Amino acid sequence: MPTEPVMSREAVIAYLDEVFPQIHHGGPGPVVESVGPLTASLRLPYHERHLRPGGTISGPAMMALADLALYAAILASLGPVALAVTTNLSFNFMRKPAxxxxxxxxxxxxxxxxxxxxxxxxxSAGEPDLVCHATGTYAIPPRRN
Structure with a gap:
């Protein structure tokens, strides 16, 4: 297991801003809080653009957070792999987010x-209980020498 990420938090943020600038359109998008060996932590700011009828954060917003968190962990572990793509995502929504x-x-x-x-x-920030558990698989393109 790697002891240090290949890309720092700042490098992951800069790379995501370069390749996915649209993430910030219409209000705040996910924020990379930290990266580590095989890990990443992201925050999705509470904002009306992420809400569904009834005022709760929508499933699609949670799906986007999970997908981007996995991608950030891959970037931190392997470096900039633009063509790594999601091949599977599975979600268990466990309770209404605060x-x-x-x-x-x-x-x-x-x-x-x-x-x-x-x-x-x-x-939900500050809450111990899970609102969602997601699993995912990414295909990683072959490295070019």
Whole structure:
């Protein structure tokens, strides 16, 4: 297991801003809070653009948070791999999120040459209970020499 990420938090943020500038359109998008060996933690700021009828954070907003958290963990572990793509995502919505920021904690369980498999635990900020548990697989493109 790697002891240090290949990309720092700041490098991951700069890379995401470069390749996904649209993430910030229409209000605040997910924020990379930290990266570590095979991990990343992201915060989704509570904002009306993420709400569904009834005033709770929507499933699609949580899905985007989980997908980006896994991608950030991959970037931190491998470096900038623009063409790593999601091949599978599965979600278990466990309870209604509180009306506050969401925290997504990603952990890669397998990081191979062709596939990365991980999970994301999503909680309302300051709350111990999960609001969502996600698992995902990414295809990693071959490295060019």
């Amino acid at each position: 009306p506050r920021d969401l925290i997504g904690e990603a952990r890669l369980m397998k990081l191979g040459r062709q596939l990365a498999v991980g999970e994301v635990l999503i909680r």
